Amino acid sequence: MGQKIVGISTHDLEQAREAEQNGADYIGFGPMFGTTTKNTGVTPRGVEMLRQIRAAVNLPIVAIGGITEQNVTQVWQAGADSVAIISDISGADDIVSKARRIISAHPGA
Numbered sequence: 001m002g003q004k005i006v007g008i009s010t011h012d013l014e015q016a017r018e019a020e021q022n023g024a025d026y027i028g029f030g031p032m033f034g035t036t037t038k039n040t041g042v043t044p045r046g047v048e049m050l051r052q053i054r055a056a057v058n059l060p061i062v063a064i065g066g067i068t069e070q071n072v073t074q075v076w077q078a079g080a081d082s083v084a085i086i087s088d089i090s091g092a093d094d095i096v097s098k099a100r101r102i103i104s105a106h107p108g109a
Contacts, residue, residue, distance in 0.1 A: 007062070011042045016053045028084070029053060031065020032075055047078035054079025069102050076107055 008019035009028045019027050033044050050063060063080035068088040075083055085102065092098035 010053075011045065012049070013052055013056055016057050016059075020057045020059050024059060026060040026062060026081075027053075027057065028062045028064055029080075030063055030084075032063050033066030033071065047074050050075065050078040050080060069098065069105070072102055073105050073107075076105075 005025045006023070007026045007028055008015075008022075008024040010016045010019055011030070016027050016029065029045065029050060031042060031044050032046065032050065044066065050061070054061060060081040061079060062082045062084055063075045064084040067075055067083050067085045072083055072085070083102075089095055089098055089102070
């Protein structure tokens with residue numbers, strides 16, 4: 001049987017800590033900003049809450065929800081290890097160029 005990677009979706013500090021304590025390999029965190037991709041039923045969390053979670057857990061964090069080329073840098077600066085971006089990329093006239101610009105904006109690029 002192959003090895004599995006378990007990610008847990010979280011929306012606050014308590015959920016992030018619980019995911020880490022229960023053995024998650026990474027957490028998804030969001031929605032960062034308002035999003036039209038899906039109705040999450042959760043208000044936007046913002047970069048300050050992401051900073052708090054980054055300080056509290058050692059797991060990799062994948063930020064999701066309303067992230068765009070214009071705000072992705074502040075998400076990485078707040079502690080996200082990775083980002084999930086849907087609308088901003090899928091709605092671009094040139095998806096490849098858009099993705100390259102987003103990737104090149106990463107502080108470690």
